[in-house]
Amino acid sequence: MERETMCIQAGYSPKNGESRMIPIIQSTTFKYDTSEDMGKLFDLEASGYFYTRLQNPTNDMVAAKLAALEGGTAGMLTSSGQAANFFSVFNIATCGDHIVSASTIYGGTYNLFNVTMRKMGIEFTFVDPDCSDEELEKAFRPNTKAVFGETIANPALVVFDIERFAKAAHAHGVPLIVDNTFATPINCRPIEWGADIVTHSTTKYLDGHDATVGGAIIDGGKFDWMAHADKFPGLTTPDESYHGITYAEKFGMGGAFITKCTAQLMRDFGSIQAPMNAFLLNLGIESLAVRVPRHCENAQKVAEYLSGHDKVAWVTYPGLPGDKYYERAQKYMPNGTCGVISFGLKGGRSAAEAFMKKLKVAMIATHVADAHTCILHPANSTHRQLSDEELIAGGVGPDLIRLSVGIENVNDIIADIEQALA
Ligand SMILES: Cc1ncc(COP(=O)(O)O)c(C=O)c1O
The missing domain is CATH 3.90.1150.10 (Aspartate Aminotransferase, domain 1)
Known part of the structure; x- marks a missing residue:
């Protein structure tokens, strides 16, 4: 499908007699016939829904549409763009880790990184997005876990050299995360230029009507976590809170990042987008290409x-x-x-x-x-x-x-x- 068609049709295909619009599943919880059925969900042995703090079908339909539009393999919605950017970094970096970020990012993201996430023990080096190759190289440390930038910076309107930063990130065995809020997948698809993870404040053009605050994370599915297993233990070693599953092994390159982010961060921080807002976001996305x-x-x-x-x-x-x-x-x-x-x-x-x-x-x-x-x-x-x-x-x-x-x-x-x- 072309992007114009995806805006309307991706993420949800009604079956015979079903509603043409995505349904709003306005329910906190989901019913199961046996405890064994539900147990499989808690072990991540089966996919399904049990509590909307982690996952909701309406949200997943809209996230699937965004994943298709960005050319990614998996996606999730968050309650805001701030939550999306926080999760995208915190899913792979923890106390003692380091991130390289473009300096010309949205002020809210800058504060999140430079103040709040520093308090959590994560270090950030901010680089001028037009810095020399030597300066960029110098910003990396052995404990660097990701590189971050915005396709078009808010409000500096700096256009990020995605290919260059992707090459530098990959040379150091770490992913590039790109906030694609201003360009939207209609004008630019960062994954095609080498980005690994894409984030959005869906509050902006995706909703487009000044109606709902929201965010999204999309995984390009191209980053090989297992090839850099020592850097990303959260993805490549067993998670005891889910009976010892290893995300990168069980869900592969296409699914590990979003599954871990949902299973751990959404479970613990609960920054889910309300299903009603996801429905309104979907309405906005339907006209995005126009x-x-x-x-x-x-x-x-x-x-x-x-x-x-x-x-x-x-x-x-x-x-x-x-x-x-x-x-x-x-x-x-x-x-x-x-x-x-x-x-x-x-x-x-x-x-x-x-x-x-x-x-x-x-x-x-x-x-x-x-x-x-x-x-x-x-x-x-x-x-x-x-x-x-x-x-x-x-x-x-x-x-x-x-x-x-x-x-x-x-x-x-x-x-x-x-x-x-x-
Ligand atoms: C580029 C960019 N990223 C992230 C955000 C934060 O998004 P939200 O306000 O939805 O939390 C904004 C908000 O203006 C933004 O412009």
């Missing part, structure tokens, strides 16, 4: 308009010829990048504040990547505790405006910006 090109088309026109305006100091959008990441974007996502643009006004911080007060179509919101055009001035909201010097050091200058272009008529979006600039 919405994403429209977001990109609108953003391209808005970026071109902004870069020609005499009150605008600078525009960052990887779809603009001349942008630092234009060439790389052409390689990894030739059909479009995303709907998010960063720009600054000549009047700096105060001009940004005055401009945003006048907008009528673009709504001020701490969100990106949904159908409604929305806008944020980080220096005045998400980053307001930082001084101007700290903002500049963090790559989010005091004048930076983040605009997420929606799928309204682009003429209305541009007219709104025009009147506010005037």
Whole structure:
């Protein structure tokens, strides 16, 4: 199937007389005829459902659709993108381990890694995604367990060189994890470029309607855990909490990562997506292949308009010829990048504040990547505790405006910006 068809049909095939839409299995628990039947589930001897804290059929149908779209072998939904990124790393790294991560990742992920996961004893080295090969090489340690980056960084809009980072990770016997939230599998499939695990904040384009918070993890099924058994004991040695099964042996390269993540992390942390939200997410994904090109088309026109305006100091959008990441974007996502643009006004911080007060179509919101055009001035909201010097050091200058272009008529979006600039 092509991606447009997968968006509608993958993950669920109704049988004779069954509902065409995926059913919402709104149930905490599942009934069995005998204790032996249920026992087999607890031993991971049979697949099935017993408690929605770990797994739910509605979620699994949507996760299977996402796995198909990303070209992976298995997937799972989580309660948020934060949970997805946490699980993707914590499933293979523990106290005393180390991760190499691109420095230009979403601030929430940066904080999760740099503050919370450090408290759990996991070390992180953050590298500039455009660093030299020598600098990248130097970041690895004997206890490095994974490399992490975002296809298109939020909000820096840096396009990640997936192939290069995949090669470096594999040379050190570790997987590459890529957060593909901004590009979506419509514009880029990181697994095809060498990524091993893909994560999503499904809250963004996948849901697409500003309706549900959620996340997803997809395994590409290509990483050979057994070939690097000493690095990944959690996957390659027996799990006593499931009567001594070894995930990589029992579930193979295609299934080990997601099975372990479900059986251990979802069991213990319980960050499941509600089945009702999974249903709404599925509705969003059904129109993903139609919405994403429209977001990109609108953003391209808005970026071109902004870069020609005499009150605008600078525009960052990887779809603009001349942008630092234009060439790389052409390689990894030739059909479009995303709907998010960063720009600054000549009047700096105060001009940004005055401009945003006048907008009528673009709504001020701490969100990106949904159908409604929305806008944020980080220096005045998400980053307001930082001084101007700290903002500049963090790559989010005091004048930076983040605009997420929606799928309204682009003429209305541009007219709104025009009147506010005037
Ligand atoms: C690229 C990226 N990854 C992860 C997240 C976290 O996702 P969530 O807000 O769904 O927890 C976000 C949120 O903005 C994001 O932009």
